[in-house]
Amino acid sequence: MTEILHIDASARPGLAGIDPHGSHTRRLTHEFIQRWRAQRPDDTVRYRDVGLQPPAPVDAAWVEAEFTPAAARTPAMEAAIADSNALVEELVAADLLVLGVPLYNFSMPSAFKAWIDSIVRLGRTCDFRPENPPLERYVPLLVDKPRSVVLxxxxxxxxxxPGGPFAHMNHLEASVRTAFHFIGITDIHTVAIEHQEDGGELLDASVRMAMAQTLNLADQLAARPLGQQAMAQTG
Ligand SMILES: Cc1cc2nc3c(=O)[nH]c(=O)nc-3n(C[C@H](O)[C@H](O)[C@H](O)COP(=O)(O)O)c2cc1C
Structure with missing residues (x-):
């Protein structure tokens, strides 16, 4: 059985094409999950809406707790990282992450960055080993089983x-990819809708293409038994 972690990060509720002013990324994740469920109804899907309920940004108490060895943490320190721990547990349990993440001002929404900051955790998802050679000091820990990301x-x-005339103004996919590689998840598939601000046929064509790519990706990944999802082709 595959455990899916479904996260939406748009500040907009509702689904584009269904609800007025709905979110395109929520529509894509919704379609992916529906397609998956139709083929693999026994798989579990855990849902996090970081767009509407953002994780707290890291603060001084969080940093102090994170960099205090677990055995030495006070109850107050444990409380400071309790929510972060819960997000880490969800991530560790997941085989497949389905993420709806819009481009906001050249990168990810702050709510999703707060999620990333919560799950890149020393001793849980990555490690720092000063005794290692210089290029091997940061060690990814989520290598216990294959995990895939659909962004x-x-x-x-x-x-x-990539390769587009405005690629230099998009740091979203690259930074998400870097964060997941850092913790040990390297099988990452991306699809994006463009032209939301243009609307009309330009947007419609982009939505049709992204929808087809999303459903195709769901089919490819769902057709593979657990543990072989990393072999799917990138859409
Ligand atoms: C705060 C904000 C910043 C945005 N910044 C960019 C941007 O830098 N580049 C871009 O192409 N679109 C930008 N957009 C447009 C969104 O990417 C677009 O509306 C997208 O459809 C949002 O995703 P959603 O439909 O899932 O809410 C921005 C939108 C918002 C609300």
């Missing part, structure tokens, strides 16, 4: 994919 994005502009 479904949306942009107001266009030409923001």
């Amino acid at each position: 479904l994005s949306a942009r107001g502009g266009h030409g923001l994919d």
